[in-house]
Amino acid sequence: MQINTLRFGTVEIDKSEIIIVPEGIIGFPDIRRYVILNMGEDTPFKLFQAVDEPTLGFIIIDPLFFKPDYKVKIRKEDLYGLSAENISEIVTSVIITIPEDPYKMTANLRGPLLINLKSRLAKQLVLTDDTYTPRYLIIPRTESAQMIGG
Amino acid sequence: MLILTRKSGEGINIGDDIKITVLEIKGRQVRVGIEAPPELMIHREEIYAKILEENRLAARLNSESFEKIKKIWKKD
Numbered sequence: 377m378q379i380n381t382l383r384f385g386t387v388e389i390d391k392s393e394i395i396i397v398p399e400g401i402i403g404f405p406d407i408r409r410y411v412i413l414n415m416g417e418d419t420p421f422k423l424f425q426a427v428d429e430p431t432l433g434f435i436i437i438d439p440l441f442f443k444p445d446y447k448v449k450i451r452k453e454d455l456y457g458l459s460a461e462n463i464s465e466i467v468t469s470v471i472i473t474i475p476e477d478p479y480k481m482t483a484n485l486r487g488p489l490l491i492n493l494k495s496r497l498a499k500q501l502v503l504t505d506d507t508y509t510p511r512y513l514i515i516p517r518t519e520s521a522q523m524i525g526g
Numbered sequence: 527m528l529i530l531t532r533k534s535g536e537g538i539n540i541g542d543d544i545k546i547t548v549l550e551i552k553g554r555q556v557r558v559g560i561e562a563p564p565e566l567m568i569h570r571e572e573i574y575a576k577i578l579e580e581n582r583l584a585a586r587l588n589s590e591s592f593e594k595i596k597k598i599w600k601k602d
Contacts, residue, residue: 415596435595452564456564456565471581472584473584478594484584486576486577504570510580511580
């Protein structure tokens, strides 16, 4: 099927690629169908694009890419909600916010996305403890520095 | 808004399966216990608001930044 997107124009996707977010992303409760689009061969970022709303898309990334010790406690209830039998079926992604100066981009480590690539169900968690911030600066201030913890 | 006065140890039932209990009142803080079905998401208001705001900001990405970040960080 074809979908319209602001970023990439018309894109051909397979229906089986669609990911359902039954409760929606927080703030966007009515939009439930998304698809993950590649943004290029050599970038770690992907676009979590709404299928039915061309202008809505979130940049996501595997948090382990810049924070190897990132760990989310997944509750049993979350597994049920995603029709997952065990944790290995679940992929964790985080949403990136990009301000005018892209080098100051932040990752929302407090509200990670859990995606079950098998059942194609996803949800956004809100972590109850204060370990992680919704505005984690990904790129260290000094330009010369490399990846945090990398 | 429905407003009820409760003492420490007293509770409120909402429907059949949600119960809120005032566990402790200490100065300006109140400890509240919530029993609810596991599929219901329960959040501290201010944290929920932060995530919501962050999501809205994240969704409001301009095309220029979008093009930039594709190149900003090449995978090894």
